[in-house]
Amino acid sequence: MPVTDNIVEVDHFRIKIGGKTIIKDLSFSVKRGEIFGLLGSNGCGKTTTIRALLGIYEATSGELKINGEKFSPDSSVKIGYLPEERGLYKKESVIDVMAHFGKLRGMRRAKAWSLRYLNQVGLREYAKTRIDKLSQGQQQKIQLGITIMNQPDLLILDEPTKGFDPVNRKLLMDIIDDLHRRGCTIILITHYMDEVEKLCDNILLLKNGTACAYGKVMDIRKRFRYKNLDQIFIDIYGNKETTRA
Amino acid sequence: MRNLLNVIRFEVVRSLKKPSFWLAALLVPVLFTAYIFICAMVGYNTGNSIESGSAVADLKLAVVDKSDYLKYFNFTNEADEEQSLQQYEEFDDALRDLKNRKIDVLYYIPSDFIENQNVEIYSKIEQNSITDDYKAPIAALLNQSAKKNVKTIDAKILSSELNYTTTTFDATDDHVIDFKEQLTKLVAPAAAIILFYILMAVLGNRLSVAMTEEKENRISELLLVSLKPIHLITGKIISLMIIGIIQLTILLIPVAAIYYLGLQRGIIPAEFAISLDIQSVLTYLALLIASYFLFTAINVLIGTLVSTAKEASSFAGFIVIIMIIPFMLLNVFTDGDNTTLVYILSYFPLSAPLSLMLRAVFNNLPDWELLIGISDIILTSFIITHIATRVFRRNAVDFSLKNNLKRFGKTRKDWS
Structure with missing residues (x-):
């Protein structure tokens, strides 16, 4: 190519x-x-x-x-893509969803990266919380994390x-x-x-x-x-x- | 392939983590176990009241018969079966043994028994209702004796005491089949019908909304950039099938345990002891899996076309009605003739699963037709999976059913 x-x-x-x-x-x-x-x-x-x-x-x-x-x-x-219409698996935990998307993009240490990112954005304590229990702003941070997690x-x-x-x-x-x-x-x-x-x-x-x-x-x-x-x-x-x- | 496995793992694990899954999975076997338990209890109590009863089984019983009504009852031989039962010639001897606790209960049948139908019961156990409990053994004994006293063929016919010998020939090769063989042939297709019906009832709703979650939560766009639609759709279907198999396993374990224990304890008659024909089990397992594959694929296709779980449930309900049409036309299958309607229902993919199973139950399905039927269902399932993949790719970000249906037509044109 x-x-x-x-x-x-x-x-x-x-x-x-x-x-x-x-x-x-x-x-x-x-x-x-x-x-x-x-x-x-x-x-x-x-x-x-x-x-x-x-x-x-x-x-x-x-x-x-x-x-x-x-x-x-x-x-x-x-590619890292943050769509206009954005959402997540609302009934799953933050860490499960982040790890899932990380794995879909071929990351080997998706969970470890996700925990580091959550720590960076002040959401470490919400790692095992269901996404629909988070505020809109907190959900946006998770979406952003998923967008950039594979070093696009x-x-x-x-x-x-x-x-x-x-x-x-x-x-x-x-x-x-x-x-x-x-x-x-x-x-x-x-x-x-x-x-x-x-x-x-x-x-x-x-x-x-x-x-x-x-x-x-x-x-x-x-x-x-x-x-x-x-x-x-x-x-x-x-x-x-x-x-x- | 990696992403297919990721989708399967994610979907299966998150389903297993949900309390609702376990509630649905355990509710059926719990209800079934409760039903069996209640039936067994009712049967046990009824048995107590009409037979000699286990409460007196350990007691030593004695009979003094002055009426000669029990003359045909052979105490020497038949008393072996009821080891605690013995006959006395004299009432005084029997009463003495009762008082000395050599026997527990004494039944005295006086010489005028035929006229008065009165039996005297003696016992030494101090309980108010004791004679009530001791009625059963002598009643059973008299009953047996009464049957032996019936001598004429007319009386036997009137009391339905005839012996029947049944010989059944197999419809395909005319060999003689016995009851057990019939049961063995019946068990696999009958089980397939029950299990398929349970899968539709328990998992139908879960399947129908499986694909709408991504749309309703606006995840489709993100997924389409991360993995190929074929991996998402196939992963969903496989994971839903795995969940169904887990659900069935949870259901079958207690059923098998109850059946086994029932046989061992004599609650289930020995003639119902089934020896499974492995080839038949595998064949109908294949039909069951193929049918569930079809049902799952159709639900996933519906999920790709509609935008909300509510819409999906409505369409899925319609599909279930089509799939259970063979049940509604049951007499077509029980008649035993393979009419044109039977063939249509057997080869139309949506009605094929239950049609084939019913035909097998009513012993009206050649092996070659079963194989064609299974192939037909599997092929249709693959085609539907392919269509669902294409539709999802096109409709993933459009949340209007009207537009999706319009585009669905367009998608089909694109392929040709």
């Missing part, structure tokens, strides 16, 4: 679900080691694109590749801070920062433009199933007369005329 600079390559991707075209024609790439922001208003196709990239949805046409090949759970590249090469976070309190948000940002420093590529889907400005190298703004802006954060800001990303977002999704990048 030839190793290219890009860990993710999407080429002329199109998808139709239930007779409705969600993505018309989308092409972008994500470089190894970068933090990439996938932005857009609700229902514009961000999650659909990620699901198609991960093989959960079948593309109507076009190619979506991770590490040069169509993704499969058997792929050599290690590519981390995909779909609205990771949705519903997070400032403490958990800070914890997540620290973890993202740590993983990025270790060379992990991150795709971030978020509505928080401050996070994007702070973390992302490149961004893509989706509208009506196409990319209406794609490139480096500074280049896009320059194109929009150095407005901040919040203002650009409002300009684009407030139905103003935009030019495709």
